Each structure stands twice: as C-alpha cells, then as structure tokens.
Amino acid sequence: MTVLVVLLLAAGLFFHAVAALGVLRLPDFYTRLHAVSKAETLGMLFTLAAIIVWIGPSLTAVKVALVGVFVFMATPTSAHAIGRAALRTGLKPWRRRGGSP
Amino acid sequence: MSELVLAGLLVLLGALALVAVSAADLLIAAIALGAYGFALALVWAALGAPDVSFTEAVVGAGATTVFFLAALLRTSRRRSNVPNPQRLVALGAVLAVGLVLLVATRQLPLWGDVGAPPSTHVSPRYLERTLEETLTPNAVTAVVADYRSYDTLIETLVIFTGGLAGWLLLARPR
Amino acid sequence: MRIEDAFLGVTVALLGLVLVYLFRVAVGPTVFDRILGVSALGTTTTIILLLVGVLYDRIELFVDLSLAYALLSFVGALAAARYFEQTGDR
Numbered sequence: 214m215t216v217l218v219v220l221l222l223a224a225g226l227f228f229h230a231v232a233a234l235g236v237l238r239l240p241d242f243y244t245r246l247h248a249v250s251k252a253e254t255l256g257m258l259f260t261l262a263a264i265i266v267w268i269g270p271s272l273t274a275v276k277v278a279l280v281g282v283f284v285f286m287a288t289p290t291s292a293h294a295i296g297r298a299a300l301r302t303g304l305k306p307w308r309r310r311g312g313s314p
Numbered sequence: 315m316s317e318l319v320l321a322g323l324l325v326l327l328g329a330l331a332l333v334a335v336s337a338a339d340l341l342i343a344a345i346a347l348g349a350y351g352f353a354l355a356l357v358w359a360a361l362g363a364p365d366v367s368f369t370e371a372v373v374g375a376g377a378t379t380v381f382f383l384a385a386l387l388r389t390s391r392r393r394s395n396v397p398n399p400q401r402l403v404a405l406g407a408v409l410a411v412g413l414v415l416l417v418a419t420r421q422l423p424l425w426g427d428v429g430a431p432p433s434t435h436v437s438p439r440y441l442e443r444t445l446e447e448t449l450t451p452n453a454v455t456a457v458v459a460d461y462r463s464y465d466t467l468i469e470t471l472v473i474f475t476g477g478l479a480g481w482l483l484l485a486r487p488r
Numbered sequence: 489m490r491i492e493d494a495f496l497g498v499t500v501a502l503l504g505l506v507l508v509y510l511f512r513v514a515v516g517p518t519v520f521d522r523i524l525g526v527s528a529l530g531t532t533t534t535i536i537l538l539l540v541g542v543l544y545d546r547i548e549l550f551v552d553l554s555l556a557y558a559l560l561s562f563v564g565a566l567a568a569a570r571y572f573e574q575t576g577d578r
C-alpha cells in the first residue's frame with residue numbers, strides 16, 4: 214500500500230513536471246495550452262488517487278474523488294474556451310521558420 | 315522548511331503586485347491580480363488558516379477577476395493618464411500610510427503568542443460559551459452571523475450598495 | 489522513509505512548479521499565456537490544498553475547501569475567454 218501511494222505520487226509529480234516544462238519551453242500559446250491542459254489533468258488524477266489510497270475508503274475519499282471529477286471537467290472546458298478565444302481574435306499558431314508546418 | 319516556502323511565496327506576492335500595478339494594459343493587471351490571489355491563498359494555507367485561504371481564493375482570485383473583466387468589457391483597457399503631481403501626492407500618501415502600518419506592526423503580539431490578550435480572554439470566552447449560547451457547532455460562523463450579526467448585516471448592505479452603484483454606472487443605455 | 493515525507497516532497501515540488509506558472513503570468517508574452525498561467529495555477533492550488541490537508545492531518549476540512557475551489561477556480565478563465573469573444577481585440 215505504501216509502495217502504491219509512493220508510485221502514484223511519483224507518477225503524478227512526473228506529469229505535473231511535464232506540464233510545467235511544456236509551459237516553460239514550448240514556443241507559442243497553443244502548444245503551451247496543449248501541454249498544460251492534458252498533462253496537468255493526468256497529473257492531478259494520479260495525485261488524487263494517491264491521496265484516496267492513503268486515507269482509505271471514507272466520505273472524505275469520495276469528496277477527493279469529486280474534486281477529481283470537477284477538475285476533470287473544468288480544465289478541458291477552460292482550455293477550450295481560451296484556445297477558441299485566441300483563435301478568433303487572430304493569434305497565429307507558431308510555424309517552424311522557413312519550413313513547412 | 316515551511317518558513318523558506320513562506321518567504322518564497324511572500325517574494326512572489328511582491329513581484330505579482332508589482333506586475334499588477336505597473337502593467338499599462340489593465341487586462342494584464344486584472345489577470346496578475348488573480349494570480350496574486352492564488353499565491354495569497356497558498357500563504358494562508360501554509361499558515362494553517364484554511365477558511366481564510368478559501369475566502370481569498372474564491373473572492374480574491376475568482377470573483378474579483380470576473381468583476382474586473384466585466385468592468386473592463388464596459389469601459390476601456392487602456393489606463394488613463396493621471397497628471398504627474400497627482401501621482402506624486404498619491405505615492406506620498408501610500409508610503410506614509412505604509413510606514414505607519416510598519417511601525418504599528420512592531421507593537422502587535424507575535425504570531426501564535428499564547429500570552430497575547432486575544433488568546434487569554436477573547437478566544438476562550440467564545441470557544442467555551444458559543445455552543446450553549448448559540449447552538450452553533452462552528453465558532454467562526456457563530457461569531458460572524460450571531461454575535462456580530464448587525465455588523466454582518468451592514469457589511470452586506472455596503473456590498474449591495476456598491477454593486478448597485480457599479481451597475482448604475484456601467485449598465486449600457488439601450 | 490516515512491510516507492509523510494513523500495507527501496511533503498510532492499507538495500514542495502508542486503510549489504516549485506507554481507513558480508513556472510507565475511513566470512508565465514508575469515512575462516506573457518501574449519495575454520492568453522497569462523490567462524493560461526492563472527488557470528494552471530488554479531488547478532495546482534486545488535491539489536496543493538489537498539496535500540497540505542494530508543500533511544496537517546486535517547484532510548476532512550481541507551477537502552471541502554478544495555471541492556468548492558475546484559468548482560470556482562475556472563470561472564476566471566471562462567470570463568476572460570468571453571471578454572475576448574465579445575470585444576475581439578487582444
């Protein structure tokens with residue numbers, strides 16, 4: 214059980230780190246949005262799973278799972294909304310200099 | 315360890331406040347203020363005050379951002395130019411008040427001091443008597459909504475008046 | 489190693505990652521990057537609140553805050569998106 218919790222925490226931290234790395238290093242807004250909305254949702258799910266396993270079955274565990282459900286719905290929704298707003302106001306996606314996309 | 319985290323967060327708070335104040339684009343200022351709210355919520359959580367942290371996150375980071383964005387939608391994103399003498403007067407006033415507050419902070423009891431007056435008679439009084447006097451299990455709720463109900467009522471009135479005034483000023487004529 | 493140390497390590501690491509998002513909020517370059525930073529910050533804060541609850545052994549209190557917070561944290565991003573859809577300038 215301890216091993217499972219540590220593994221889940223490590224997996225969650227890995228995906229969070231990937232999200233942050235993407236936000237830091239990728240070249241434009243759309244690629245950063247892509248990185249953060251997917252990787253962070255996955256990292257969040259792993260971290261919440263670790264917490265649920267650690268505290269065991271209880272009402273609190275159900276609430277932690279509900280947090281996961283809400284974030285799972287909210288993050289893609291807001292990512293989609295910002296991405297669409299950026300596209301409609303004419304923000305051009307990044308292209309490699311001189312080459313084909 | 316936790317003091318290091320706290321110090322880092324406080325430095326961040328200062329940086330975000332500077333971004334919010336110095337941005338020429340008011341939309342960027344509003345967004346930076348939202349991030350400031352999230353960082354402040356983390357500070358409260360690290361200090362062990364989850365309910366304050368929660369209020370800060372919901373009001374400071376959530377609702378305030380939405381209100382500012384709604385106001386910007388109906389006004390302008392550009393900052394109007396205040397004449398320089400006026401800005402200097404404002405800067406002087408802010409610095410003077412800040413200095414007074416800094417000096418006054420030294421008079422406050424230390425954080426978590428059990429010998430401080432609030433910890434010796436105010437808190438025990440409410441913690442011991444709240445349940446029998448108000449039949450409310452949460453002492454904070456009892457203080458806000460029961461012992462200080464007039465205060466809370468008039469606070470609500472102030473917020474309502476503010477909201478009404480904002481709506482009257484910003485509502486678009488049809 | 490106690491398992492609390494693992495939770496503490498993840499919490500501190502996530503606080504480090506918060507710096508990256510705050511960097512995006514402060515630097516941009518476009519205003520959308522700043523909104524993205526704030527919304528990622530909201531998700532991370534939700535999780536950090538839960539982890540702090542585990543560390544302080546008061547998870548049953550912190551989970552309620554985190555739950556309500558998860559419901560409200562994305563309204564800022566939605567409001568900003570609506571602002572751009574209505575005005576069309578960035």
